[in-house]
Amino acid sequence: MEIYLEDYHPIKKFLYKAASWGLYPTILSAIGFAFIGSPSNIQVLIRRSIPLELREHMLMVMNYEGWLITLFCITVFCAVWGGAGSQATVRLVTRKHKDVVSENDQLKEESNSKSINCYKVFSNYLYSYAQRFDLGAEERVSLYKLDMDMFSCIGRYSENELFKSKPSRLYPKDQGCIAKAWETGTFQDTSAPDPEDSLEAWKQHNIDKFNFTVEQIERIRMRSRAFYGLRLRNAENVTVAVLVFESLKTNGLPFGKLQRFFKPHEVKNLVNLIESLEQHIPSLEDARSEGF
Incomplete structure (x- = not known):
């Protein structure tokens, strides 16, 4: 990815790099949706796997419904990040590949025009x-x-x-x-x-x-x-x-x-x-x- 971003502005370079990390938010979004869509008894078992002190502290910050909404928002964000990031990365690589092929063809034409039989x-x-x-x-x-x-x-x-x-x-x-x-x-x-x-x-x-x-x-x-x-x-x-x-x-x-x-x-x-x-x-x- 670095070789494709050499001539880009630092901000644009950072955004493309973040887009290339789309695999990780995609995995997180899958886990989040799996939890949200699971039955209540399964959710209870998962919550109980969290240490008691940590659960008490989390409930002091926000009630269960608030945490569920927050998880949903984070999950949606990760899903969008993963999908859009993958698409942006594919487009970047495809565009750069076309540029490389075009430059290679141009160099071949120049070489053939200058070569001597x-x-x-x-x-x-x-x-x-x-x-x-x-x-x-x-x-x-x-x-x-x-x-x-x-x-x-x-x-x-x-x-x-x-x-x-x-x-x-x-x-x-x-x-x-x-x-x-x-x-x-x-x-x-x-x-x-x-x-x-x-x-x-x-x-x-x-x-x-x-x-x-x-x-x-x-x-x-x-x-x-x-x-x-x-x-x-x-x-x-x-x-x-x-x-x-x-x-x-x-x-x-x-x-x-x-x-x-x-x-x-x-x-x-x-x-x-x-x-x-x-x-x-x-x-x-x-x-x-x-x-x-």
């Missing part, structure tokens, strides 16, 4: 790469950010709708093309067998070369045969992300163009974009700090 921002940035290097429906470009020894996909683009969806899983930094690029700086490979000719050979190649498990291979939707990975470091020479191009065809990526384009200046532009949006990118560390 980082995945969309990065995906749009990667779209410019896809256009620049003429990547088609058999190619994809993805951006992975390092987050507590795991990589999360923070942007992805492909002309193929099946390959551009945002993945929900995290990627270990010791598996796949991501791991190779993270370890060596740049990585390219076109040695994977054709899964159309031998799916098992393609799976075994990825298990042996990229440290995948059989279960992880089964979950891979895009069975790529060509990769180009690039490690992205900031001004402090700290790895912040890995950029990966991949294709279903061994000749699907323009390796020469990629190597010539991603000079320090272009890498710096992408790293600056990532770091400028750092506070808006969901992370495992933030989730852990929130108790998840």
